[in-house]
Each structure stands twice: as structure tokens, then as C-alpha cells.
Amino acid sequence: MLGADEFISSPPRKTVRFGGTLSDILLKYEKGDTTDFELLKHQLSDPDIKDAQIINWLHEFRTSVAYLTKELEQLVNILLKLPWLRRSREVVEEYLGFLGNLVSAQTVHLRPCLRMIVSQFVPPRITIREDDVDISDSDDDDENLSENFNTCHRALQTVARYVPSTPQFLMPILVEYFPFINKSERTLECYVHNLLRVTVYLPTLRLQILELIIEKLLKLDVSTPQQDIEDAEETANNSGSEEKSTEEGLFDMEEDEERKGSTVVSGSSERMAHPLAERLDILMTILFSYIKDVCHVDGKLNINTTKDLYRDLVSVFDKLILPTHASCHVQYFMFYICSFKLGLAEAFLDHLWKKLQDPNNPSVIRQTAGSYIGSFLARAKFIPVVTVKACLDLLVNWMHKYIDNQDTGTNAFCDVALHGPFYSTCQAVFYTLIFRHKQLLDGNLRKGLSYLQSLNFERIVMCQLNPLKICIPSVVNLFAAITRKYQLVFCYTIIERNNRQLIPVVRSGTGGDLVQTCTNPLDSFFPFDPYILKRSKKTIDPLYQFWEELSAEDLENLKKPIKKGISEDEDDDFLKGETPQNDGVVGIAAHSYESNTRSPEKAKLLRSQPAQTVEPKGLLYVQQREFAVTTPKDGSVSILGSDDATTCHIVVLRHTGAFDLQPDDVHLVTFCVTELNDREEQDIHFPIIYGIAVNVKTAEIFPATFPEKGPDEDLRSAHVLTGAPLTNIYDAKTEQLRIGPYFWGPFPHVDFWLEQDDAQILQNLSTSPLAEPPHFVSHIRSTLTFLKAHPFPSRSLFPDRRPRIYKKNEEGLWEKVCSDKI
Numbered sequence: 001m002l003g004a005d006e007f008i009s010s011p012p013r014k015t016v017r018f019g020g021t022l023s024d025i026l027l028k029y030e031k032g033d034t035t036d037f038e039l040l041k042h043q044l045s046d047p048d049i050k051d052a053q054i055i056n057w058l059h060e061f062r063t064s065v066a067y068l069t070k071e072l073e074q075l076v077n078i079l080l081k082l083p084w085l086r087r088s089r090e091v092v093e094e095y096l097g098f099l100g101n102l103v104s105a106q107t108v109h110l111r112p113c114l115r116m117i118v119s120q121f122v123p124p125r126i127t128i129r130e131d132d133v134d135i136s137d138s139d140d141d142d143e144n145l146s147e148n149f150n151t152c153h154r155a156l157q158t159v160a161r162y163v164p165s166t167p168q169f170l171m172p173i174l175v176e177y178f179p180f181i182n183k184s185e186r187t188l189e190c191y192v193h194n195l196l197r198v199t200v201y202l203p204t205l206r207l208q209i210l211e212l213i214i215e216k217l218l219k220l221d222v223s224t225p226q227q228d229i230e231d232a233e234e235t236a237n238n239s240g241s242e243e244k245s246t247e248e249g250l251f252d253m254e255e256d257e258e259r260k261g262s263t264v265v266s267g268s269s270e271r272m273a274h275p276l277a278e279r280l281d282i283l284m285t286i287l288f289s290y291i292k293d294v295c296h297v298d299g300k301l302n303i304n305t306t307k308d309l310y311r312d313l314v315s316v317f318d319k320l321i322l323p324t325h326a327s328c329h330v331q332y333f334m335f336y337i338c339s340f341k342l343g344l345a346e347a348f349l350d351h352l353w354k355k356l357q358d359p360n361n362p363s364v365i366r367q368t369a370g371s372y373i374g375s376f377l378a379r380a381k382f383i384p385v386v387t388v389k390a391c392l393d394l395l396v397n398w399m400h401k402y403i404d405n406q407d408t409g410t411n412a413f414c415d416v417a418l419h420g421p422f423y424s425t426c427q428a429v430f431y432t433l434i435f436r437h438k439q440l441l442d443g444n445l446r447k448g449l450s451y452l453q454s455l456n457f458e459r460i461v462m463c464q465l466n467p468l469k470i471c472i473p474s475v476v477n478l479f480a481a482i483t484r485k486y487q488l489v490f491c492y493t494i495i496e497r498n499n500r501q502l503i504p505v506v507r508s509g510t511g512g513d514l515v516q517t518c519t520n521p522l523d524s525f526f527p528f529d530p531y532i533l534k535r536s537k538k539t540i541d542p543l544y545q546f547w548e549e550l551s552a553e554d555l556e557n558l559k560k561p562i563k564k565g566i567s568e569d570e571d572d573d574f575l576k577g578e579t580p581q582n583d584g585v586v587g588i589a590a591h592s593y594e595s596n597t598r599s600p601e602k603a604k605l606l607r608s609q610p611a612q613t614v615e616p617k618g619l620l621y622v623q624q625r626e627f628a629v630t631t632p633k634d635g636s637v638s639i640l641g642s643d644d645a646t647t648c649h650i651v652v653l654r655h656t657g658a659f660d661l662q663p664d665d666v667h668l669v670t671f672c673v674t675e676l677n678d679r680e681e682q683d684i685h686f687p688i689i690y691g692i693a694v695n696v697k698t699a700e701i702f703p704a705t706f707p708e709k710g711p712d713e714d715l716r717s718a719h720v721l722t723g724a725p726l727t728n729i730y731d732a733k734t735e736q737l738r739i740g741p742y743f744w745g746p747f748p749h750v751d752f753w754l755e756q757d758d759a760q761i762l763q764n765l766s767t768s769p770l771a772e773p774p775h776f777v778s779h780i781r782s783t784l785t786f787l788k789a790h791p792f793p794s795r796s797l798f799p800d801r802r803p804r805i806y807k808k809n810e811e812g813l814w815e816k817v818c819s820d821k822i
Helices: 004-009 024-031 035-045 053-062 070-080 089-105 107-121 147-163 166-177 185-201 203-222 226-239 275-295 303-321 333-336 342-357 363-379 385-407 415-440 446-453 457-462 473-485 493-499 537-543 552-559 600-607 713-721 750-754 760-763 776-787
Strands: 125-130 133-138 586-591 620-622 624-630 639-642 649-652 678-680 684-687 692-695 701-705 735-740 804-809 813-814
Touching: 004 684, 024 053, 035 053, 035 070, 035 385, 035 552, 053 089, 053 493, 070 107, 089 107, 089 713, 107 185, 125 333, 125 624, 125 804, 147 166, 147 185, 166 185, 166 226, 185 275, 203 649, 275 303, 275 333, 303 333, 303 342, 303 750, 333 342, 333 363, 342 385, 342 415, 363 415, 385 415, 385 457, 415 446, 415 473, 457 473, 537 624, 649 701, 684 804, 713 776, 750 760, 750 776, 760 776
Parallel strands: 620 639
Antiparallel strands: 125 133, 586 624, 586 649, 639 692, 678 684, 692 701, 735 804, 804 813
């Protein structure tokens, strides 16, 4: 008897066979005698063929490959169907030798050989009989599955070694054999895993294979909306019918003998209730494992291989992910690889930034790039504050330049189609601030506030492009609350105007028609919203910044502004050396105000007083959304006043220091609003008191009317109509009235509004059309006419970007002290 090794190396034993040697059979076949040839095909196709028979035949075929031309394709196909994988080691080695000889001598058979190998990248199909029905399924219980896959890769490497052009023929076959998404999870898992193993020894195919895999994952992802996944999980949890299961875990990406065939037991709690989500979860776990294994050698990051893989993944991201709207999970492969090294995260941000700012890119791509920047900065825990600040600087500076460019053009109005990338950038910045503001302010509040103030959010939110109208309401509301708390900008007046404004947004893409916009006109999304696939989220969660739901206390704190400019070892320069508290600092503001306090006696007393006519001498009139602060020592102003308050509120504060910076509670003495300041005529409600004045010297408050409302009335009214913030107009130190500089673009549809009758103007431009004073319409028409004449005040009214300054003359009347002219 021969030993096993001797058997392999020895020539085949003579056995009783029909038809003689292989060469004789093939020669007879060439001469037209097919009897032995048919018998040969029958023997090779016998399902009960023995290992020894296979070895003998393969040995002869290896020495006769020159005969296996295109004409014998049928015979070669039979050889390729031999069940060689699940045979003895001797059969496997002989078959691998045959494949090498065949493709090197007859490259015409390269494609069939590759198809045969790739077809083995999934578990074999078996038939299971359930309830008298035959069901075809993958054989997940095959103990040799992992070893068989290893052998397939050896076969592919053998073929590639003999035929250098193998990769270009292989790739279409890999695409062709990719299983449908409705195949079993195990089938998809094995095929994707084997594809990724191919990239280890055929690196020229890596980019194409990654594209193929991610394209399939993307189809799964967009076919499984997050809401559907959550609904399926809720249904499964409620029904309690989720079945326990044990899954064979993934085997290592590397050909590691020690871990070959290892399994990981997974409880039913890790299964996704949604079948497509379950497939996606498994495949994302494989992809994350692959990325980790490629980038790390012996547990340490290999920067060169990591950079190479990063470049391939960015290429796939650009080609597949960026143009795809509202995918939920697949894009996290970029999130994950960027977590390995800060340089990768910064490179990714720079890549997105270039996409965003490039005007040659389609608008939708630029907008999506903006969404990715904002979501990545907000959610990536591994990005430090210094990088966040650098990105905010870059984005905000671009936004300011964009606004500058619009000031000199004809498109300075709210239009999603024209300014989509700008709005997307605004939303990215707002979103980042919401998530990162605590870190930006952490450590040194004064320094942090100074940085945030330097971003000049006020100019952005007040510009004619009106980003608060376009961005998602939830983002706008939180941004408004945070910026109010830190007194960066007051957004609520604009939000209120946007909510009630009936002027529709123009979409130029629809030919200029007026259309109502939805709550998400950008059709934007946040690509790094929470990751909910149970298995693969274990990779992402440690790197992820979760949103902390605001408690009632947090919400209340957001409503309270903080004291600005004061640290423990510094005084507030504005208050230093000012009048003492007892001198009675007095401020007046025409703005909105909320309180639950009721003081009917005080209100009744105020209502009972007749309205006094206040002449301009010594008067400082405060328009809507303006405020002014002074002291009894003021030698120019003796009366502060404001009127035309129908639904707006006038607030007078005394003994509170600089009330615009005051964080403390205010003691409410007189409250005369809503039903406390209401009269009714023919079912129409009117305010009893439209205006109020305060004597700066005595602190007396009284109802008042004002025949003259100070200088630049139309300019100040135009500032209000274009969405002004609460603006300080008076410098008590210099006793100067300071107007501007103001910035706006062409008022939308100004010609249209000037053509409307009084009823239309009241209905659309007033919050209380039936209760406005008689002069309201003429005042609005005058303001609109002013806006038409001055579409860009930065050029016509404030060319040097300096305010228009007024002081009281000897007669107590305002007199201009700078040379600017309207």
C-alpha cells in the first residue's frame, strides 16, 4: 500500500475504464467517433463519482489541456461542475492544479472558471421540506463553510497568478452574482464578506468592489426608512412574539487560522424586527469590521493603508452617497474611518467644504455637502472644539461674503432655488451651535462669548435672504433660544413675522409664481442622525454625540439671558462710574413682553389719565423694536416716549441699571395690556392707550401722543419692516441719537404692495387690521416708498458704514451732527 504522500506524487493506477486514455478519447472525438466521449461525460457527471476517479481524471486532464479548446467547452463546463470543494484534500489540490493549467493554456475558459469560483461565495442551497412544501434555503449548518471559502480564494489567487488580466474579467462576474436583497441574511453576509476578502489579494479591484457593496447597501438603506424600522421594533416589542435565535457570527476578515470558523452567539435582542433592516445591520457590521482590519496592523493604526482606504471611500462617497437623498445608515462608513485620526476628519470636512463653495457643482450637491458638514461637526464626538471653531469661521465668513455679494445684486430676497447653498450653510452653522455651544463657552465664558459675538449672527439672521424662514423650525427655535440666552441676536421678532407673514416665498424655478412653502423648503436632512441598527451601532455609539433632551429647568434657563462682559475679577465698564442706583436709570422699549402678573388697580389708574400731547422739545421718541436708556442727569432728553401700540407692547423700566444686560428679575409695578387695556366697539377690540411717555426726571408715566416722532422716521420704520432686531438708538454718555448703519436688500414685491388698496395693506401688513390708528396706512405707504427708493441703504444712506448722529440743539430739538444725506 502507498502512503498518502506517495499516492499524490505517484502516477495514477491503472483502472478499468471505458474508452482508454483521455488523449485517445479526444482524438477519436476529433475524427467524429463520439461514443467514448459521451461515456466520459457520463462518468464525470456521475453524482457518486469517487475521489480516486476524480484524481485520476484530473491528472490526465492537466497533461491534456492543450486539447481543451473552445470546441470542447461543453466538456470543460462538466469539469467545472465537479463537486471538488467538499472532497478530500487530495482532490482539492489536484483540482487547483488543473485550474492553473487550464487558464494558462486556454484563456478562453477564464470566464467560466471565474464564474464557478464566485458561485461558491455563498452557502450551498439545500431543500427543506416543511408542511409538504419544498423550501430552498442556504445550508448555514455546513461546518466546513469557512474552510470552503478559504479554498475558493486560493483558487481565485491561483487563476490570477497565471492570468494577470483576471481582475478586469472578474469584476463583471462579481456584479452578476451579487445576491438579491430578498435572499437570506446568511447568503448576503457570506457574499459581501468574500467580496471584501478579494480586495486583500486583488487590491486593484478594491474601489470597484467597495462601490458595488455600498451601492447594494444604499438600496437596502433607502428601502428601509427609519420610521419603518422604529415601527417594526415597536410592534415586535408590543407583541412579545420576537423569536429567539442563534446566529453564526462573522469570521475574521484576515485569513487567520486561529479564528477560522469561530462563531459569536447573538441573542434575539440583537435581531432587527424589520427584515431589510436585519440584513442591512449584518452587512454594515461586516463593512465596519473590514475598515478596522484594513487600517490596523497588530492593533496599531497603519497610517498609509488608512489613507489609501480613506481615498477609496471618499471616492465612493462622492459617487454614491452624496447624490442620494435621506439615506440613514450607510454614510456612517465615513464617520467611522474619520474617527481613527483627526487628520482624516479634517480632510473630510475640507472635502465637503470644497463641494459646498464650488459654484460649478449642482446646487443639490452643495446643499447636501452643507448638511453633512453641520451634522458631522455636531455629532462626531472625536472632533475637538478647535476644529469646530475653525469650521465655523470658514462657514460664517463665506456667509458674510455671500450676503455682501447679494447686497450689490438683484437677487437679495428669500428664494430657495437661488440661494439653496447659503441656506444649507446657515442651517449647518445653527445646528452646530446648538450641539456645541456649551463646549465653545466652556472654561472661559468671557472669551467664548467674545468669539460667538465675532461671528456676527445678527447680520446673518437679519439679512434680506431671511434664513430663519427657510431652515427647519426645530433648528431655528433652539438656535433662537440659545442666541437669546447669550444675547448674540434676538430672533423671535423675525420668527414671529415669518409665521404671520402672508407674503409667499418666490421660487424662481417655477417661473416666478408665488407658492406657499412647507416647513422644510430646503428638503434637507441630517445625515448623521441617530444610528439605530442594533449590532453595528455598537461600533458607532462610543464615537457619537447624542442629543440630551432639555429638561424643564434647561428650557427655563434658556429663557434667561446671562450677564455679559462681567467676570469675577472685572467690573462692567459700561456701569463703572455711572449714576448710582438711587439716581434712577430709566429705559423704554417698544417690543413684545410676556407676564402672568395682573395689576388691575394700577392699570385702571393709568387708563383714567387723559393722553397728553408731547412736543418734540426734550423728547426722545422710540419706534417699534427700538430701545433707549438714560438717567435723570441727561441734559438733552427729559421725556422718553413711544406709541402706535396695538398688539405690540411698550416696556418702561426704572432702577435696573442697564436693563438690556440685566439678568435679574424685574418687579412689575404697572401692567396694562390685553383685557386691562381694551375697549370694544361693534364687536371690534381697540386699545385704550396707544402710547406712553415717561418723565426722565420724575419717573412719572402717563398716556401720550406724539405729533413728531424724531428724525429719520421713514428710515427707522423701514428698518422695522425689513425685520430689525431690538436696537439701541441712544448713547446716554454722549447724549446722541444714533441711527444705523442699517443693511437690507430690495424689499420683496414692494411695487405690488404699493399698488394695493388700504384694505389689502391692513389685512396683510398689520397684526390688528381693524384696530390700527387712522394714520397707519399712510405710514406704511410712506415706508414702502422709502424702501423702493433705497433698496440698498448700505450704499445710498450709509456709504461709510457710520451711523447718522443727532444731538439736541439749544431749542431742545434734534439736529444732525454728521454730514450724511438721504
